[in-house]
Amino acid sequence: MPLSDITARITAACRAAGRAPDAVTLIAVSKLQPPERVTAVLAEGQRVFGENYVQEAQRKWPGWRGEWPGVELHLVGPLQGNKAKAAVQLFDAIHSLDRVALAERLARVVQAEGRAPQLFVQVNTGAEPQKAGVLPDEAEAFVARCRTLDLAPAGLMCIPPEGDDPVPHFRLLGRLARDCGLDMLSVGMSADFEAAIAEGATHVRVGSAIFGDRPAKD
Numbered sequence: 368m369p370l371s372d373i374t375a376r377i378t379a380a381c382r383a384a385g386r387a388p389d390a391v392t393l394i395a396v397s398k399l400q401p402p403e404r405v406t407a408v409l410a411e412g413q414r415v416f417g418e419n420y421v422q423e424a425q426r427k428w429p430g431w432r433g434e435w436p437g438v439e440l441h442l443v444g445p446l447q448g449n450k451a452k453a454a455v456q457l458f459d460a461i462h463s464l465d466r467v468a469l470a471e472r473l474a475r476v477v478q479a480e481g482r483a484p485q486l487f488v489q490v491n492t493g494a495e496p497q498k499a500g501v502l503p504d505e506a507e508a509f510v511a512r513c514r515t516l517d518l519a520p521a522g523l524m525c526i527p528p529e530g531d532d533p534v535p536h537f538r539l540l541g542r543l544a545r546d547c548g549l550d551m552l553s554v555g556m557s558a559d560f561e562a563a564i565a566e567g568a569t570h571v572r573v574g575s576a577i578f579g580d581r582p583a584k585d
């Protein structure tokens with residue numbers, strides 16, 4: 368779908384929810400996409416992109432950033448501790464702060480690098496055993512722990528369980544964010560970004576609706 372269709376749908380969803388059209392940031396999730404699809408979207412004017420894998424992003428983005436000024440990069444996939452330094456150097460935002468050990472590591476790296484990406488705490492709203500994220504009833508304590516480390520999370524992020532109605536998960540995340548005194552909500556993907564905007568999303572992470580289906584990771 369052309370980028371302009373997605374931005375028009377975001378604007379319409381904001382209007383319907385009585386929200387300002389610039390209240391929502393579109394993150395174009397370009398993981399695993401063929402390069403020509405990504406450069407086409409850069410040429411259409413999109414500047415905010417999401418990636419899942421640190422090494423893939425390190426290969427792709429330094430060159431494109433040289434060609435296309437103003438790119439903002441968001442890490443939306445899980446972050447291993449040993450990639451924390453590379454992630455802080457490359458990304459403007461990290462949406463997968465999901466455990467105390469990672470918070471401690473990021474706090475040290477942010478100090479050492481003098482560079483602090485915007486941080487989202489990932490919450491496992493469905494309490495799925497295989498999924499990353501702090502549990503809902505641990506979110507407030509986790510955010511407080513981050514603050515004692517001098518990290519200042521900007522918001523919360525979740526990925527609702529496959530097959531579930533996502534809306535209750537968006538609502539739960541919104542309530543938790545309010546309890547934590549946080550303004551930003553990273554929710555909504557290709558299938559549900561309009562519903563997420565109705566529930567207060569400030570960042571929607573849209574991949575396949577913009578770029579088409581992506582090849583499987585090998």
Ligand SMILES: *Cc1c(COP(=O)(O)O)cnc(C)c1O
Pocket residue numbers: 396398419443444526556557558572573574575576
């Ligand atoms: C891949 C991915 C997306 C984009 O998913 P689509 O369904 O292609 O829009 C969003 N968020 C995260 C965390 C992802 O891994």
